[in-house]
Amino acid sequence: MEPVNIKKLAQLLNLSIATVSKALRDSYDISKETKEKVVALANELNYQPNPHASSLRKHKSKTIAVIIPEIANNYFTLAINGIESVAQEKGYHVLIYLTHEDYKREVAFARELFNGRVDGALISVAGTTTDYTHFKNLRDKGLPIVFFDRVCDEIDTLKVTTDDFESSYLATKHLIGQGCKKITHFAISSKLSIGNKRKRGYLQAMADHHLPVSDSLIVECINDDDRDIEMIEELFRREKPDGIFAAVERYAMDGYEVCSRLNLRIPQDVKVLSFSNLRIASFLNPSLTTITQPAFDIGKEAAARLLNNLEKKHAPLANESIVFKSSLIQRASTSSI
Amino acid sequence: MEPVNIKKLAQLLNLSIATVSKALRDSYDISKETKEKVVALANELNYQPNPHASSLRKHKSKTIAVIIPEIANNYFTLAINGIESVAQEKGYHVLIYLTHEDYKREVAFARELFNGRVDGALISVAGTTTDYTHFKNLRDKGLPIVFFDRVCDEIDTLKVTTDDFESSYLATKHLIGQGCKKITHFAISSKLSIGNKRKRGYLQAMADHHLPVSDSLIVECINDDDRDIEMIEELFRREKPDGIFAAVERYAMDGYEVCSRLNLRIPQDVKVLSFSNLRIASFLNPSLTTITQPAFDIGKEAAARLLNNLEKKHAPLANESIVFKSSLIQRASTSSI
DNA sequence: ATGAAAGCGCTAACAC
């Protein structure tokens, strides 16, 4: 493990370390021949510059953090793919932090970022977060942040989302069009931007179509399958709904489970529609009608904007919202037969 | 963005930076009162030590790399969850690198790790990799590596896998037991350790049951759905198999697609069994019989062993194999009705 | 065109 560093290269070439450093960075004031000699030896010895030294010196780490609630989730998985694709292209490294929907971990991660480990962060907020001081602090320190999907409106920075209200409205309207009269909503934490918007889209569509709604038709799921299924089952026994609009894929599957337990047929007895990025939604039994978000593109755009901002240091990220369109893909679970 | 560093703390407290440094690390030769004062101020100013300086000095980054082929894959997603859980617990950071099954990227990533950016790496080999020099070099440099799932036998280090041969044998036997006479295998790259083992398990079971096999019954899929489906469809027209044993979930879904196109019923006309970590395999149409690997535990074990080795520097990781058991979960796709 | 030297923030000998 004897290290090949700039000093060694300099010794071997009878040059100063300054010259070697400049040669490697292709500086203008180094002669062509010297550059070539340096590069040749560097390649031969497989020289790799020490990133810590460089980061320490330049106050730039060429690393970004991705802070997300979970990873066993098709949306985030696709988003990471998008993020990674631009990071790789631009020579950035990607650190992953999973909050598991836990506010305390989110705060801990945020504190970690104060120290220059990363140049910026891509964040999707945890479901239990209600206070945003930890993010505000980051922002105040000048750390560029881009929120995606689950954003934080209180903080002035770039946010990349989808048209959650509109597509939820459309989804609910679709269920109504297929004959549903009593639609239940499996909601994601109302503390979340998207939780709120998705619920409002549902409520608005119900209201516009003169269908009664009440809190008893809404289950706020908590990402614990056993307990969520219990709550859903309870709701089914109580309300006997004929339609489900699920805010996330996982809850739709919980809905399938409950229907199966209660011997309810989808779509004959209950129609189901869900936000989902499941590639094989069409192979489900029955195939699931989904609102599908362009998750890869969202990740890509969020990362591209962040890295772009990092490159040209000056202006901080504007308080801008980029909204992608989701698409409603109709399948058997909402068929009107 | 004025930095709070050790120097500032020292100034404010009228102490030397050495004292502050030691106080923060809870060194024995600092008085209780001094420690308390230092810690109090550090908390007040939200001091976070600069990781680059510390890494540079200590030649330790408290960071590990995870190099995997892809992330939109339930197996890897679960494995990352396992990895992250122990990393978080032990205060390590996790860098993610996706090779997208591309040998060239894998080599590029490996070269990146020569420079101290990470203390160790968890690797699952790309499907196109045939030469392992890039990993050997890492090993020779003394960088601790743990392979998981897709391992590299040529390199002496810890490997964490599942019983691929045995479970493939069992899977094939199960299909035979359910009445299949002509089973096709959708194989993953035979360059991969797991590709090989899974294929051999299949071949052995076929042979032991006196069923004919030939290369024409095997499709080596390439992770490009369109082309894979084309190859599979071609095989179906040619061979008319009555069973599918898929080496990975994705290919099983391609099989579902082809059966649907050719109007073949599962399981009546064709039975399907696949390696898979899909949580909702039971909601597929028909529900899919799977061999399920303990992916979370594999990730966790691999990471725990790696970090453990990093903590007690001395001995390099032994050339050991840890083999987890997979489980066959029978569902409708192999029902003998 | 090249080199000397300072210093990024921290740690760890080694004084005192």
Add this chain to the structure above:
DNA sequence: GTGTTAGCGCTTTCAT
């Protein structure tokens, strides 16, 4: 107990 000091490997003025 506390302070002084010498780097870790690199970049970057500023001389030459």
